[in-house]
């Protein structure tokens with residue numbers, strides 16, 4: 200009998216809490232505090248324009264490990280995205296093709312330079328931007344494609360780069376969820392023109408907040424460094440000819456966080472190895488369950504399992520995703536935090552459905568940049584990306600449980616819970632008491648569960 204109808208649950212013991220900081224990080228932080236130099240930056244040309252010793256050390260470490268030509272640390276990947284968009288020269292009225300299933304920042308970075316996000320649908324199996332859909336929305340104003348390696352699996356870069364070359368457009372890789380991931384043997388981040396990673400609290404490795412931009416292009420790297428640190432003060436001394444998009448802000452990473460980041464980076468490979476093992480186990484356990492679709496990993500490519508995605512077939516089961524989700528959750532311990540939430544539905548609302556795009560109000564009150572190209576009305580109506588909408592409304596389940604802190608037994612309990620609900624799906628089908636179509640809000644659920 201399913202736990203949701205009073206049966207014994209699969210597990211009641213809490214899943215392990217995520218622990219990320221060790222003695223190495225503590226020592227590194229103390230070293231910086233003892234030095235009394237918490238930032239090495241100065242907003243003036245010269246030795247300190249590109250940061251202090253810890254910042255440079257961290258940038259070198261990541262860059263050399265994966266063979267990127269340049270790496271530029273920043274105080275978040277949200278600001279890193281702004282560096283990338285500015286560096287490749289996005290101007291008011293330029294269109295950038297974005298996926299709608301991503302953290303909002305992937306698209307808003309474009310708007311901050313006056314560019315206009317145009318949305319392409321995603322591939323229903325890998326959840327990343329679909330090359331065929333990209334080609335359908337290319338116009339003479341298209342300047343770039345924003346690629347997001349969603350949930351930690353790389354987008355179809357071969358096809359995307361081919362389209363980009365053909366139309367002479369740039370490619371930005373938002374690899375926030377995919378650090379250290381390989382696509383057909385190549386590390387993501389510099390397969391396109393410029394890319395980067397996030398170091399926020401929820402990512403594979405983190406320093407609370409932080410980010411890193413990577414590129415193999417000298418000129419883009421220089422522009423990034425200018426935007427990061429009040430570039431307007433340095434262009435003269437550095438004899439920059441094209442000063443467009445070089446006005447800067449303060450997007451600098453501090454010494455304390457950079458020192459912690461270097462220690463975090465040393466853990467990345469092990470973290471990915473463990474997640475791969477847990478992910479492979481789940482793939483193996485779930486791949487033969489009709490009605491559930493789990494990731495398929497191509498040869499020479501890797502998955503970082505930022506989230507473990509499962510596609511749920513409502514028609515096949517004759518049960519709503521929401522009912523299925525509630526039944527699985529009832530089999531497992533109540534979440535104490537997002538990281539121990541066994542399963543959630545839908546990921547994020549397709550971003551074109553948020554007020555920013557629905558009202559076309561971003562900078563000022565008059566509709567800039569959406570009204571910049573006279574005579575062109577950008578379409579953000581429901582229905583423009585049916586694959587994403589279907590995933591959001593009916594099909595996608597995600598689990599943040601594929602984490603290095605989980606034991607073999609922990610992940611087995613998760614798989615057992617899914618399997619139990621599938622085997623006893625009839626109980627759910629006959630039920631009239633549960634709601635079908637609420638989008639389950641894990642954050643609200645956690646708030647009611649925390650002691």
Ligand SMILES: *Cc1c(COP(=O)(O)O)cnc(C)c1O
Nearest residue numbers: 275276277302304375397398399
């Ligand atoms: C986390 C994330 C970001 C933003 O990174 P921050 O470091 O939090 O600013 C952008 N894009 C995607 C896909 C992300 O997952």
